[in-house]
Amino acid sequence: MTKAKLKVEGLCRVFGEGPSAWTALNDINLSIRENEFVSLVGASGCGKSTLLSIIAGLQPADLGVILVDDKQVDAPGRDRGVVFQNYTLMPWLTAQQNIEFALRATGVKGSEIRRIAAEHIALVGLEKFADRYPAQLSGGMKQRVAIARALSYRPKILLMDEPFGALDALTRRHMQELLTSIWTRYKLTVLFVTHDVEEAIYLSDRVVVMAAQPGRIKEHVDIDLPRPRGDDMTAPGYRELYRHVLGSIREEAQRIAKLQPLDSVLG
Numbered sequence: 001m002t003k004a005k006l007k008v009e010g011l012c013r014v015f016g017e018g019p020s021a022w023t024a025l026n027d028i029n030l031s032i033r034e035n036e037f038v039s040l041v042g043a044s045g046c047g048k049s050t051l052l053s054i055i056a057g058l059q060p061a062d063l064g065v066i067l068v069d070d071k072q073v074d075a076p077g078r079d080r081g082v083v084f085q086n087y088t089l090m091p092w093l094t095a096q097q098n099i100e101f102a103l104r105a106t107g108v109k110g111s112e113i114r115r116i117a118a119e120h121i122a123l124v125g126l127e128k129f130a131d132r133y134p135a136q137l138s139g140g141m142k143q144r145v146a147i148a149r150a151l152s153y154r155p156k157i158l159l160m161d162e163p164f165g166a167l168d169a170l171t172r173r174h175m176q177e178l179l180t181s182i183w184t185r186y187k188l189t190v191l192f193v194t195h196d197v198e199e200a201i202y203l204s205d206r207v208v209v210m211a212a213q214p215g216r217i218k219e220h221v222d223i224d225l226p227r228p229r230g231d232d233m234t235a236p237g238y239r240e241l242y243r244h245v246l247g248s249i250r251e252e253a254q255r256i257a258k259l260q261p262l263d264s265v266l267g
């Protein structure tokens with residue numbers, strides 16, 4: 001049995017104060033094994049981004065703890081790399097310089113910075129684009145730079161919030177394949193937020209479905225499909241898993257829809 005790399009214990013997050021206070025996350029417990037790939041899915045507004053940002057140390061929890069290798073963390077750290085959909089690159093820096101900037105900020109020594117940045121630009125296949133500015137890169141390329149940047153200081157945990165959400169289907173699939181190969185190569189532990197059930201199943205060892213109001217974990221679904229996983233997802237068992245996860249999210253979306261207008265819960 002592999003040990004837990006990342007643990008979330010009894011996590012609660014409340015927004016607002018007094019009578020208008022409401023619980024965004026309620027008693028979240030989650031344990032992710034070393035080198036496990038876990039996706040987090042659930043209706044829009046159920047607290048996925050809030051949970052990820054607390055794990056990243058970007059906002060506090062009101063109750064509960066985050067443990068990395070059994071040690072409590074409550075601030076951003078080199079042990080956790082972060083890639084968000086809108087976690088933008090700095091527009092006045094080139095792809096290479098964006099990575100160098102992150103390395104400098106995490107305390108890597110001067111002489112090493114250029115070499116490590118170039119190595120990670122190559123890892124995501126952007127050698128020819130290292131000197132381009134973000135505005136001169138496609139959406140997929142920008143996300144590749146963001147991934148290279150998050151990996152450059154060698155975190156063992158990668159936290160990703162809908163990182164491919166804005167990409168077209170073909171680019172998205174390329175990025176999923178790239179991520180799978182990097183995950184395998186570096187034995188990363190990944191927590192990946194997506195609203196795309198197919199993407200969650202394609203990438204993950206386990207899919208965690210969240211429920212809303214208050215945000216909490218509804219169920220864990222093991223994805224025991226063989227790897228590497230094909231493009232057409234015709235593997236025996238795939239359809240059942242897809243139907244199960246989608247059904248679970250829909251059931252939850254319908255439950256919330258009874259509490260509020262439908263267009264605010266789809267996503």
Ligand SMILES: Nc1ncnc2c1ncn2[C@@H]1O[C@H](COP(=O)(O)OP(=O)(O)O)[C@@H](O)[C@H]1O
Nearest residue numbers: 015016024042043044045046047048049050051
């Ligand atoms: N800083 C904040 N202040 C108040 N409410 C917030 C804040 N951040 C998120 N929320 C609310 O918490 C809920 C969960 O949001 P979020 O984590 O973004 O959900 P998801 O990523 O699953 O769509 C939403 O209702 C959102 O409006």
Ligand SMILES: [Mg+2]
Nearest residue numbers: 048049050161
């Ligand atoms: Mg979100």
